[in-house]
Amino acid sequence: MTTTVFSPTRRHWLGLLTASAVLTVAGCSTETPVKLANLTVQDLDGNPVSLGDYAGKPVAITFWATTCPGCVAEIPHMTALYQKFASKGVQVIGLAMSYDELGQLKAMVADKHIPYTVLQDKTGAAAQAFGPVRLTPTFFVLDGKGNIRYQKIGPFDTARVDQLLTELTTG
Incomplete structure (x- = not known):
């Protein structure tokens, strides 16, 4: 049996990579608010929409693309x-x-009979403000104060999001 010894620097980087992977897989939350009032996107007719209009209530938002199989799923x-x-x-x-x-x-x-609001981040400013978001799908839950309570790249945990939104709408 051989034992691998990692240098302190290598252990540090491995620890950071592991923590990053866990957060990516499990989803995470922060108490950093997203300043929605400063963000303008557009509706499907090209009209400007302020994301500030959605402040004050919980928001479930996914950054997505029509060409992304995970987004369509x-x-x-x-x-x-x-x-x-x-x-x-x-x-x-x-x-x-x-x-x-x-x-x-x-x-x-x-085609998909999407009932929820679909907007476009034409300038990329919203993606920048949320992270930046570089991969799709990237899903967030914001509380009424705009704090990120859940964030996940890839498929989100439906049970966890359901529980969180229940908490945010009953308490």
Whole structure:
């Protein structure tokens, strides 16, 4: 049996990589608010929409793209969140990346019967403010103060998000 000895520097980097992987897989929360009032995106007709209009209530938001298979697979889960929590005041938003064309977005909304709000981050400013977001799908839950309570790259934990949104809408 051989024993591998890692230098302190290598152990440090391995620890950081492990912690990063755990947060990526499990989702995480912070108490850092996203300044929604400063962010303008556009609706599917190209009209400006202030994300500040969604402040004050919980928000479930995913950064996605029409060409991303994981994003398309996430649509039924986002739809389920909308169906369960929209009547309780949760804003459910699909925020398309800057490279998605409005025509593609409209076609996807129609084809997949997406009931929740779909907007486009045409300038990339929202993706920058949330991280920056570089990979899709990237999902967030914000509380009414704009604090990130859950963040996940890739498929989100539906049970955990359901529990969190229940807490945010009943307490």
